[in-house]
Amino acid sequence: ILEQITNAKEKNDHASYISFSNELIGFYRSMEENEKSLIISEDILLLMEEQGLENSVHFGTTLLNAAPAYKAAGKSLEALSYYERALTIYESELPHDDERFAGLYNNLSILLQQMGELEKSLLFLDNALRIIHKNMPESVETATSLTNKALLLFQLKRKEEATNCLEESLSLFQKLNQCEDPHYSAALSGLGEAYFHLGNYEKSVHAYEQAAELIRKIFGKNQSYKIICYNCSVVCHEAGMIEKEMYYKNEAEGMD
Numbered sequence: 720i721l722e723q724i725t726n727a728k729e730k731n732d733h734a735s736y737i738s739f740s741n742e743l744i745g746f747y748r749s750m751e752e753n754e755k756s757l758i759i760s761e762d763i764l765l766l767m768e769e770q771g772l773e774n775s776v777h778f779g780t781t782l783l784n785a786a787p788a789y790k791a792a793g794k795s796l797e798a799l800s801y802y803e804r805a806l807t808i809y810e811s812e813l814p815h816d817d818e819r820f821a822g823l824y825n826n827l828s829i830l831l832q833q834m835g836e837l838e839k840s841l842l843f844l845d846n847a848l849r850i851i852h853k854n855m856p857e858s859v860e861t862a863t864s865l866t867n868k869a870l871l872l873f874q875l876k877r878k879e880e881a882t883n884c885l886e887e888s889l890s891l892f893q894k895l896n897q898c899e900d901p902h903y904s905a906a907l908s909g910l911g912e913a914y915f916h917l918g919n920y921e922k923s924v925h926a927y928e929q930a931a932e933l934i935r936k937i938f939g940k941n942q943s944y945k946i947i948c949y950n951c952s953v954v955c956h957e958a959g960m961i962e963k964e965m966y967y968k969n970e971a972e973g974m975d
Contacts, residue, residue, distance in 0.1 A: 720739055720742050720746065721743070723735065723739045724736060733766065733770060737766065737777075737781070740759050741763065741780075741781060741784050743759050744756050744759055744760055744763075744784050744785060744788055745784065747759065747788070748788050748791055750938070750941075751791070751941055751942060753791050753792040754792070756788035756792075757788050757789065757792055760781075760784075760788050760789075761785075763781055763785070764778075764782070764785065774812075775808070775812070776808065776812045779804070779805040779808035779809050780805070780819070782802070782804055782808075783801075783805045783823055783826065786799075786802050786826065786830075787826065790829075790830055790833070795833065795834055798830055799830055799834075802826060802827045802830065805823055806823055806827070809823060816850055816853060817850075818850060818851070818854040818855065820850055821847045821848075821850040821854070822847075824844065824846045824847035824850070825843075825844065825847045825864055827840075828841070828843040828847065828871070831843065832870075832874065837871065837875055840871055841871055841875070844864065844867055844871060847864050848864050848865075848868065851864055857891065857894070857895065858895070859895060859897050859900055861891060862888045862891040862895070862897070862903075862906065863888070863905075863906075865884045865887050865888035865891070866884070866885060866909055868881075868884050869881040869883075869884035869885040869888065869909050869913070870905075870909050872884065873909075873912065873913070878916050878917065881913055882917065885906055885910040885913055886910070888906045889903070889906050892906060898933075899937070901937055901938070904929075904930045904933040904937075904943075905930075907926045907927070907930035907933065908926070908927065908950075910923075910926040911923045911924070911927035911930060911947075911950065911951070915950075915953075915954050915957075920955075920957055920958035923954045924954050924955055924958060924963065927947055927954065927967075931947045931948055931951060931967075931970075940970075940974060944970075944974075945970075945971050945974045948967040948968075948970040948971040949971040951963075951967040952966075952971060955967060
């Protein structure tokens with residue numbers, strides 16, 4: 720990607736530069752290199768404004784891509800402003816049921832959830848699911864949105880509804896043969912939490928172990944892996960699985 724960006728810059732090929740730089744934002748974000756992700760985000764947006772593209776759908780999509788980088792860096796208010804600006808552009812330029820709204824609603828929902836605005840978060844998430852069900856009822860996007868809804872329902876103390884959403888999500892991932900998708904690990908992790916709260920420790924441990932292994936395989940031992948290992952150790956403690964408790968506790972503490 721860096722090579723393509725360099726080539727585009729040398730040729731003054733703005734379209735290619737913007738396209739590949741957007742890819743780089745996502746890559747850096749997935750590798751938790753937040754500072755690099757922020758730098759490239761600001762660079763692209765400034766270039767697009769200089770090109771007079773600030774009211775275009777493409778600019779809105781770049782805002783949507785950049786906002787999670789700000790969220791990951793702990794800049795929630797900046798991320799929210801980017802999402803809101805993207806929403807304004809989309810509402811002006813796209814049909815109300817365009818599937819691109821689903822990604823925006825989903826991301827807004829996640830951010831609002833983290834900011835404690837749970838009811839607003841659920842509203843945006845239900846809007847996302849409505850669009851996704853209409854445009855692509857059996858898809859990774861549907862499965863991912865169901866996972867997000869389940870995690871939100873947990874915070875709203877609606878545990879059984881949350882568990883049902885997670886089981887539906889995992890079933891869809893499996894039906895689509897997408898068990899290597901990173902979002903599948905999020906569903907597994909959520910299911911681990913669900914079974915823990917329902918008192919089914921054996922199933923909880925199994926779900927957390929699957930999630931941890933998938934994250935380690937895809938991303939290595941990153942922050943998400945550490946959190947899941949710690950959560951798994953807590954469940955193992957409650958279940959009396961001493962050997963596994965120590966293993967996952969050591970895995971988590973070994974990353975400090």
